[in-house]
Amino acid sequence: MEESSRINWLFETITTHTLDIIGIIDQNRKVQFTTPMFFEIFGFSPEALPDLDIFDVVHPEDREWLMGRHKNVIATQQNSATEYRVIDKNGEIRHFECKTTPIPDTEDNLTVVAIRDITERKNMENELQRRKNRYEVLQKSLRDYSQDLSAVMKVSDLEERLLKEVRFILPRSEPETLILGNEDNLDEVDSFIHQIVIGKLERIEDQYFIKIGDKKNCSYILSLQASSIQDSMESIWLETLVYYTVMVFENLNVIENLMNQLETALQRNETPQWVLRLLFNLQEQQRLNLSSDLHDTVLQDQIDLYRRLEALVNRYEIDAEVKTNLKAIEQGLLDAIHQIRTTCNELRPPLLRELGLERALENLFDYTQVSSTFKIDFQTENTTGLILSEELTIGIYRIVQELLNNAAKHSNATILNFCLIKDGSLKIIYSDNGVGFDTNKLTPSFTNMGLTSMRQRVQSLSGSIEFQSQLNQGLKVLIEFPILGLGA
Structure with missing residues (x-):
């Protein structure tokens, strides 16, 4: 075989069997040559080429700018690469990657066009983006929902x-919410629904049922169409949402029962100290349970997903753009893991019992200052060897947290001063240089719920609290606990 014949044979073999489209297009957008894959994708016969405008197969939304690009390649004689959409012979949209090279000094301004079908890659990228967007929507939903639950005071509002x-x-x-009683005439399905575990997703035929809790011998069940949940991400979201709901439902039941029992005491305009202690202890127990459950379930699931995704990215050769998207999802998981850990630490401060109050407060101040605009000065007097009961330690820690939250939200202060003093009693003195407020208008309301909560918590620990403030003259808070409450 002569060399020229061999080269022709190799060229014909390549053009016949390549999965890409290689074509030569003139200035009038007519196809002068193309490989067989063009006919395979678009269904044209070779006889139709003379009458075919190559841009007829381009998606209408991409056609105008792609024609402008073709003119620009001819005018500038510069190579060009781009991506666009086409309509194949079955009417389906495909994504193409195109590299165009002008052939110099040709009468019809010919260009060589190399086209690759990247539909599968694009679909993967779109799916990754869809899942990323969905993940962000679900995370935002959980954040907003958990925040809104703090204002829910009745079961009907929760539903x-x-x-x-x-x-x-x-x-x-x-x-919809189903309320099932303990009647003996429940049918088989209702009986099964009535006995399902709280917070667990159960499917019966084309519906999901999740038990929210029990109240007054009735079961509260959430039901929804099973077909509405498309993937495991939405299932996890629903279970987490219900978990938050279950916690609030149980708390509302506890509060309602306590309020019924204390109706007589409330009529005397009294709030017994033991009631406040009970409520705060219940709150701390629920915080502990929620922190543990978040750490042992949701956090571990997120870490597992992150590690699997990290292994996938590092183990396989992946297109650069796809890898970039995967890295973005990977970073999103890291952010979620960090947020869950932060939430767990806020719900139950780590090593509070082991470190002691003074060290725990130092850690809290250091952590708060990283993301705050104010400076915190912390001083202690005669606190060496100070040992407090766990209840008092947690109570003081929460009071300080509330002071920090109030300062961040309302004070506009640049300096916060905390002083912990032991001299026959335990004193906490707080002051700032913020905007202050009129203490004569300090009444229990949603605008100063944080201060009211502090006052009640101090009262529950047999302490006293005094607010000293005037408009634009900062705030000073004096808190004192009797020596008997130190639990040495």
Whole structure:
């Protein structure tokens, strides 16, 4: 075989069997040559080429700018690469990657066009982006929902808020709340639903059922269409949402029962100290349980997903753009892991018992200053060897947290001063240089709920608290606990 014949044979073999499209296009957008894959994808016959405008197969939304690009390549005689969409012979949209090279000194301004079908890659990128966007929506939903639950005071309000969130995230779910009693005439399905475990997702035929809790011998069940949940990400979201709901439902039941028992005491305009202690202890126990559950379930699931994704990215050869998207998702998981850990630490401060109050407060101040605009000065007097009961330690820690939150939200202060003193009693003195407020208007309301909570917590620990402030003259808070409460 002569060399020229061999080269022709090799060229014909390549053009016949390549999966890419290689073509020569003139200035009038006519196809002068193309490989067989063009006919395979678009269904044209070779006889149709003379009458075909190559841009007829381009998606209408991409056609105009792609024609402008073709003119620019001819005018500048510069190579060009781009991506665009086409309509194949079956009417389906495909994504193409195109590299165009002008052939110099040709009468019809010919260009060589090399086209590769990147539809599969684009679909993967779009799916990754869709999942990333969905993940962000679900995370935001959980954040907003958990924040809104702090204002829920009745079970009916909790039901309404839950149904609203499920309808928003899962539009086709048709959620409703079922209330089942303990009657003997329950049918088989109702009997099964009545006995399902609280917070566990159970499917019966085309519906999911999740038990929220029990109240007055009745079971509260959330039901929704099973087809509305498309993947495991949405299942995890729903279980987490219900978990938050279960916690609030149980707390509302506890509060309602306590309020019923204390109706007589409340009529005397009294709030017994033991009631306050009980409420705060219950709150701390729920914080501990929630922190442990978040750490042992949601956090571990997030860490597992992160490690699997990290292994996938590092183990396989992946397109650069896809890898960039995967890295973005990986970073999102890291951010979520950090947020969950931060939430766990806020719910239950780590090593509070082991470190002691003074060291724990130092850590809290150091952590707070990293993300705050104010400076914190912390002083102690005669606190060496100070040993407090766990209840008092946690109580003081929460009071300090509330002071920090109040300063961050309302004070506009640049300097916060904390002083812990032991001299026959335990004193906490706080002051700032913020905007202050009129103490004569300090009444229990949602605008100063933090200060009211501090006052009640101090009262529950047999302490006293005094607020000293005037408008634009900062705030000073004096807190004192009797020596008998130190639990040495």
